[in-house]
Amino acid sequence: MGEEATLAGRPLPPGPLGETVKLGAMLVEQTATHLLTKAYVGNRLNCTSCHLDNGMHGAAATFLGVATAYPAWAPREGRVITLEDRILNCFMRSENGVRPPLGSRPSVAIAAYITWLSEGQPLRMNAERSLGPNAVAPLKAGAAQADARSGAVLYADRCAYCHGEDGQGDDDSPPVWGAESYNDGAGLARVPKLAAWLKVAMPPDEADLTEQESLDLAAFVNSHQRPRFRLEDHLPKPDRMGEYNSRRDP
Numbered sequence: 001m002g003e004e005a006t007l008a009g010r011p012l013p014p015g016p017l018g019e020t021v022k023l024g025a026m027l028v029e030q031t032a033t034h035l036l037t038k039a040y041v042g043n044r045l046n047c048t049s050c051h052l053d054n055g056m057h058g059a060a061a062t063f064l065g066v067a068t069a070y071p072a073w074a075p076r077e078g079r080v081i082t083l084e085d086r087i088l089n090c091f092m093r094s095e096n097g098v099r100p101p102l103g104s105r106p107s108v109a110i111a112a113y114i115t116w117l118s119e120g121q122p123l124r125m126n127a128e129r130s131l132g133p134n135a136v137a138p139l140k141a142g143a144a145q146a147d148a149r150s151g152a153v154l155y156a157d158r159c160a161y162c163h164g165e166d167g168q169g170d171d172d173s174p175p176v177w178g179a180e181s182y183n184d185g186a187g188l189a190r191v192p193k194l195a196a197w198l199k200v201a202m203p204p205d206e207a208d209l210t211e212q213e214s215l216d217l218a219a220f221v222n223s224h225q226r227p228r229f230r231l232e233d234h235l236p237k238p239d240r241m242g243e244y245n246s247r248r249d250p
């Protein structure tokens with residue numbers, strides 16, 4: 001018997017399944033540059049740019065426990081969707097790219113990785129929304145209370161040294177607005193969603209923003225231009241499509 005293979009300290013399944021989980025982890029980390037995924041990505045973001053620590057950060061859009069919620073009801077799509085569908089939809093919006101075909105290698109590998117991160121946890125299919133049990137909690141305050149001008153001051157002080165005055169980031173930090181960032185159909189394009197995520201995620205390793213600061217920053221970041229989401233631009237050619245999991249345009 002050889003030694004049991006592990007990833008991030010967790011045991012991997014033996015054989016091709018374990019290899020597929022490992023491939024999925026790599027694709028989540030190198031989405032924008034990996035040969036298997038870069039054709040489906042339209043910006044400089046990797047999944048781990050938002051799903052911090054490759055989805056293993058406990059709070060920032062974590063992948064831990066996510067697979068237990070699927071199949072789930074997706075209000076946006078007006079359908080029950082699978083985990084694979086959910087992953088592919090993130091390519092169209094957060095990654096501003098094209099939906100990889102269902103059942104393709106990247107799609108299956110990422111689904112295998114995310115499912116592996118829920119191993120041993122009880123299934124609790126979500127009948128209300130397509131989110132796992134540890135999803136980012138919404139803030140109490142609403143977008144109406146956000147002040148983008150105060151967000152600009154905070155951004156210069158707390159964010160610009162990594163993401164740049166111009167929001168374009170650098171080799172270590174991803175762009176937060178402009179052509180290389182998430183499009184306006186992404187979850188983070190909504191101020192309350194971005195604020196809730198910022199509160200638990202940024203700055204990395206010292207996320208200490210107050211609710212008000214998070215809202216102000218979210219309003220400032222999302223006041224800049226980013227790609228427009230038009231569904232037609234993000235679907236693959238019909239013969240590669242399979243059935244798209246929506247019965248109406250979002």
Ligand code: HEC
Pocket residue numbers: 028031045046047048049050051060061062066069083086087090091094095110114130131132133134135136182186187188193197
């Ligand atoms: C621009 C940021 C961003 C990027 C990049 C991104 N996502 Fe997401 N994703 C989110 C947010 C925000 C949510 C909602 C999570 C929440 O509310 O806790 C989400 C939700 C999800 C969910 C559902 C989680 C759940 O709790 O059910 C999956 C699965 C997912 N993303 C996969 C991916 C994959 C795979 C990639 C890369 C191909 C990716 N995402 C890229 C921001 C992003």
Ligand code: HEC
Pocket residue numbers: 045048049050052053155158159160161162163172173174175176177181182198202203204209217221
């Ligand atoms: C120390 C550097 C650093 C600081 C400071 C920082 N970030 Fe980030 N930020 C990152 C990195 C790195 C990522 C991607 C995470 C990863 O790849 O592990 C990221 C991801 C993001 C994302 C999601 C991906 C994207 O590009 O859209 C947003 C939005 C964001 N940061 C906003 C902010 C805001 C607002 C602040 C100020 C409170 C901030 N960050 C402070 C380094 C930083």
